Amino acid sequence: MASKSTTAERARASAEPGTCVLVCLLAWAVPGAAHFWLGWRQKATVFFVALTAMFVIGLALNGRIFPFEFAEPLVALAAIADFGLGLPWIAAHVLGVGRGVVTAVTHESGNTFLIVAGLLNFLVILDAFDLVTGRK
Amino acid sequence: MTSHLLLLAVFAFFVSTVFAALMRDDPRAQLQTGGLLFGSFLLTAVVLGWLMYPLPL
Numbered sequence: 001m002a003s004k005s006t007t008a009e010r011a012r013a014s015a016e017p018g019t020c021v022l023v024c025l026l027a028w029a030v031p032g033a034a035h036f037w038l039g040w041r042q043k044a045t046v047f048f049v050a051l052t053a054m055f056v057i058g059l060a061l062n063g064r065i066f067p068f069e070f071a072e073p074l075v076a077l078a079a080i081a082d083f084g085l086g087l088p089w090i091a092a093h094v095l096g097v098g099r100g101v102v103t104a105v106t107h108e109s110g111n112t113f114l115i116v117a118g119l120l121n122f123l124v125i126l127d128a129f130d131l132v133t134g135r136k
Numbered sequence: 137m138t139s140h141l142l143l144l145a146v147f148a149f150f151v152s153t154v155f156a157a158l159m160r161d162d163p164r165a166q167l168q169t170g171g172l173l174f175g176s177f178l179l180t181a182v183v184l185g186w187l188m189y190p191l192p193l
């Protein structure tokens with residue numbers, strides 16, 4: 001486990017707005033990366049492994065990475081949730097995966113994995129923000 | 137992997153793990169919270185499943 005003094009010292013030292021934005025961007029791009037940088041290695045590993053695994057399982061279950069179609073509010077909300085996972089989301093777009101197979105039995109389960117992985121990473125970003133601002 | 141129960145368990149495992157890591161700092165407390173959350177997920181799903189069983193689709 002990371003020592004709390006190291007984390008607290010880093011939080012105090014890095015509470016400038018620019019650093020907060022950088023930490024949040026880092027947390028968005030790679031799940032757990034911000035916690036790793038802040039010294040919470042064990043938590044960082046858990047976030048990276050769990051969220052990446054959820055994303056990969058979601059894709060393997062024929063889940064769909066939803067497009068930003070604001071004419072359809074539920075699709076747009078799902079797209080915002082998917083977007084929470086940063087680089088894996090970008091990689092999926094670049095590689096052309098995540099189109100989903102609507103007829104697959106596991107399609108909805110795959111969607112659930114993808115959406116919840118993104119939403120959980122939003123919570124991880126908020127946790128990193130709290131750590132860097134010294135609120136936690 | 138098309139078993140709904142297995143998918144439910146895998147989903148509950150990952151969500152419980154992330155929540156436990158977010159909520160607790162000490163590894164032992166994380167394990168306890170994660171286990172409690174995981175068990176609650178499974179129990180709630182089974183109870184809700186049985187409660188919905190008589191409802192027509």
